[in-house]
Amino acid sequence: MGIEKRKDDHIYIASSEISQVGSAWFEEVVLIHNALPEMDISDVELSTRFLGASVKAPFGIGAMTGGTELAGKINAELAKAAEEFGIPIYVGSQRVALVKREVRWTFEVVKQNAPSVPKVANLGAPQLAELSEKELEAWVVEAVDMIDAYAIAVHLNAAQEVVQPEGEPNFRGVLEKLKIVKKAAGKPLIVKETGTGISKEVAARLSGIADAIDIGGFGGTSFVAIEGARAGESSLQRRLAETFRLWGIPTAASICEVRSAYAGYIIASGGIRSGLDGAKALAMGAHFFTMSQPLLKAALEGRLRGEIEAVIAELRTAMFLTGARTVRDLSLVPRVYGPRLRNWIEQRRLSC
Template identity: 40%
Template sequence: MSKSTSKNKESSRTSARRKHDHVDIVLNKDVAFHSKTTGFESVDFVHNALPELNFSDVDPAVVFLNKKIIAPLMVSCMTGGFAQGATINRLLASVCEEMGIPMGVGSQRIMLDNPLKDKSFKVVRDMAPSIPVLGNIGATEVAKLHQDEYRIDDFYRLVDVIGADALVVHCNPLQELLQPEGNTNFSGVLDGIALLVEKLDCPVIVKEVGAGISDDVARRVLSVGVTYIDVAGAGGTSWSGIEMYRRGDGDSSHPFWDWGIPTRESLEMVAALRPEFPALRVIASGGIYDGVTAAKAIASGADIVGAARVFLETGIRGGRRSLKKQIRRWIEDIKGVMFLTGARSVIDLRQVQLKKRR
């Protein structure tokens, strides 16, 4: 066996183990932020007692990545690359297809080392032929593209295998910093992103994983041609917490447990760049756990909203039926907010004012 083949096998085993640990820890430990919140709890809609519309005319459908989706909602990137990951992806994809909302796959890094792992990602497109499906890769792998360690063809493959409508690049320096086997070489990421934007046929989405995107970071990625940003802010799942459990200390008093920009603050900072970058599309995620909060995120400037941990927990604990029920409930609640604020469409909801809670 050549040195590089055995190195790839080792790296593929580590990636699979890591993805397994993530699901295991998320399901069995307290991985929420402790004192930091998303910020959505401090604002409220102003009730409109004269909405002047018929509830049956309220329509939450939007177009996302050139496809019509039933509501501005998606299941955020989570998993793949190991046996249970394939089962989870199959479940999430079949529900998303039935409900008509997009879904992201977890990091496809393992596919770069081991094509045998393609299956656990490909299953998503097999189960969900019509919805937008998002591929996913880490920023440090994208940096290697610029350092000539990977070729652009490797990234074409990530997109092709799942028929991705977009490729998400997750920028997760906090997670890598605390991850036992983390890669903290973030030099060259922006150049790598620029190359992807230039070469891929689909859009590139830049995303955090729960520590938020600042206006400065957003401006830098928008300047190289990115048009979609998922703020994935703080207040929901603490990825430093998850990595602390993995390295065996689970120290909830660690100063980085609650590190990051709260989701609402990050969303407002990024959405404020629209006049400068009119093509910008913003995804709000990070601690959004119900339909009313999702509606608040839209009214704060998001085009669509994503959630990860809540949907994973419901899918695994309650199965298909419970997950469908939960997503249906979110959509009903988004429609309820639209009715009670006089918003017929999601474009109208974006104009609705939120008021600071007293």
């Protein structure tokens, strides 16, 4: 099956309910209401910094797509919205454009339509493992130049690769290759998961290598479910997808995992479905959050700007109702955890 067909399959399935699995556990996090916030809602200041760059909100457009005509149109709309709202934007995996130059435009539209906001390039860990040092350096430079990237992300997607009919579950030597990526890019390095979360053990191994960890926790879009839907009905991949459908670390728990072992910049993603979810992630210790599936669906339905406006309004409201004047103040907001999350924190001996 061609890579273009696979990319379009991902778009359509990811935008459907088939792809949505489990809970990110944000219902386990209650921010304590402040009945006397001593400010007007207009006093809430959302502007912050994304890995050193000034942005208008602690919220960005997560990694989604590229490589097909439909993906190019979506990326152009996402980029226009990112520029309008002054927020960062990731692109989807750029491998397809590195091996097929004729589809580079589907990523280049991002730098054309979002010239001033931070843009994040994106490569996959399995491809890193396959390339020589010289080949990898060339890929990194090309990926960064393609979108005029401010940072580069390497996505970890072991569960997806195992289930994907065309998968390449090869992760040998990735940690060392990350060092090559960082040096070749000369930009901040983000290491991100794609829906199964990052543990404190992995976070510790990334200390000193990654400038940021993007949680990519369980409880939203499941690439295991997506690849299972693409696999043949009686195939081994379909069986594996069913068996591992609920595999992963819920996003709220993964924030605690990473925070307990990593002192760098933390980006929350995975099952964040509102500005309130984002506020909870920031209160728990993340510095930033991204959303993907709700924005993909909104872009396909022609209501992207309205969705982003709603997320920002929800975040502003959550800050006002907790008395948080700034994004930094959110980390001081008192909160209560439900039994599942509290039990996880205790068993894993996490600080959160």
